[in-house]
Amino acid sequence: MNSNWCKPFIRISKVRFGKNVLLKGVPFIYNARGASLEIGHGVTIKSSFLSNLVGLYSRTIIVTRAPKARIVIGDNVGISGATIYARKGIYIGDNTCIGGNCKILDNDFHPLEAEIRNKLLRDPKGGDSDLVPAKEIHIGRDCFIGCNTLILKGTVLGDGCVVGAGAVVAGRFEAGSVIAGNPARVIRTKP
Numbered sequence: 001m002n003s004n005w006c007k008p009f010i011r012i013s014k015v016r017f018g019k020n021v022l023l024k025g026v027p028f029i030y031n032a033r034g035a036s037l038e039i040g041h042g043v044t045i046k047s048s049f050l051s052n053l054v055g056l057y058s059r060t061i062i063v064t065r066a067p068k069a070r071i072v073i074g075d076n077v078g079i080s081g082a083t084i085y086a087r088k089g090i091y092i093g094d095n096t097c098i099g100g101n102c103k104i105l106d107n108d109f110h111p112l113e114a115e116i117r118n119k120l121l122r123d124p125k126g127g128d129s130d131l132v133p134a135k136e137i138h139i140g141r142d143c144f145i146g147c148n149t150l151i152l153k154g155t156v157l158g159d160g161c162v163v164g165a166g167a168v169v170a171g172r173f174e175a176g177s178v179i180a181g182n183p184a185r186v187i188r189t190k191p
Contacts, residue, residue: 003027003047015039018075024051027060034067035086040075040094047081054100054147056081065107074141088134093141093159100147107134107153140175160190 018041025048031037047059074094135154146165164180176190
């Protein structure tokens with residue numbers, strides 16, 4: 001089911017779409033005040049249960065959570081039931097495929113220290129983003145990220161990387177790396 005009718009509602013939070021963006025199902029896309037969220041040309045975002053037969057657990061969620069946070073999704077990217085959540089920055093290169101139920105999170109959501117965590121829990125505005133550890137994520141062009149993967153803060157995937165299903169990824173990986181496991185490690189490199 002094509003859900004492009006919901007684009008005007010998403011644009012209210014100043015999300016910028018390229019041409020030929022296809023929404024299958026209704027994603028949750030939100031751009032915080034002072035943040036930037038850009039979706040390139042020819043992007044397909046799948047959010048309905050039957051739009052990807054790997055079995056999507058939820059609709060796609062793309063959120064900038066803090067002022068100055070940035071998400072840039074390149075051209076011809078495919079996203080299926082994934083969560084892309086930025087307090088700092090997430091950059092996804094052209095022609096990258098993001099498998100069903102993948103989570104790409106540039107932050108820890110909560111500080112490690114109990115006192116600071118408790119202070120943030122009492123804050124009705126959701127807490128000071130400077131207290132939540134965050135580092136940019138960079139995903140190169142032509143990458144494939146398998147279903148049910150978790151991409152953690154500070155991760156850098158070079159062009160053409162392949163991430164195996166269910167991997168938990170943190171760190172820098174050179175172009176052409178095939179990555180799998182928990183914690184993810186390079187199992188081979190493509191020529």
